[in-house]
Amino acid sequence: MYIFRDFYQNEVKLSFNDHPFSKDPKHVLVICTHKNKWLLTKHKDRGLEFPGGKVEENEGARDAAIREVREETGGVIDSIRYIGQYVVAGKGGTIVKNVYAAEINALLPQTTYYETDGPILLDVLPGDIKYRKSYSFIMKDDVLKYCLDYLKKIK
Numbered sequence: 001m002y003i004f005r006d007f008y009q010n011e012v013k014l015s016f017n018d019h020p021f022s023k024d025p026k027h028v029l030v031i032c033t034h035k036n037k038w039l040l041t042k043h044k045d046r047g048l049e050f051p052g053g054k055v056e057e058n059e060g061a062r063d064a065a066i067r068e069v070r071e072e073t074g075g076v077i078d079s080i081r082y083i084g085q086y087v088v089a090g091k092g093g094t095i096v097k098n099v100y101a102a103e104i105n106a107l108l109p110q111t112t113y114y115e116t117d118g119p120i121l122l123d124v125l126p127g128d129i130k131y132r133k134s135y136s137f138i139m140k141d142d143v144l145k146y147c148l149d150y151l152k153k154i155k
């Protein structure tokens, strides 16, 4: 397990075990690739980030991941796998988030991208995201680094 602080100094615990913190997490983050590019979205307030969000009532986390990718990017998922889970102890409460890795086989234009500006494709993820205003705070802690390292390892 990895323990570190996020952008707002909240404690984060990240693990690549099978649902170590909650069997029923209420948040999801999906690391998406499409044709050898990274697929992100631009949240209207937070900035650039991988798609994700909250699990709805009577919805499973995996289904939420598939839905959020479609809503925020128009992405149709070819394959998706659970890779890990993290817990953030925030001032307003604790949240548990599942991380998935997904390969997207098509981007279908949507009439709305909800609270985002839609799909953003990147050849590379900059190494200095932490210092870039255009990126969301959720991309600015070690969750991203450890997840990308883990993905490289299991490839």
Ligand code: GTP
Residues within 6 Å of the ligand: 006, 007, 008, 010, 012, 027, 029, 088, 090, 091, 092, 095, 097, 137, 138, 141
């Ligand atoms: P809305 O209800 O959608 O307006 O969002 P919210 O920001 O109030 O709630 P949410 O439940 O999404 O998140 C609650 C808090 O948890 C946020 O303010 C963050 O402090 C923290 N949080 C949520 N997701 C992440 C994440 O991926 N990484 C980190 N480090 N913190 C997160």
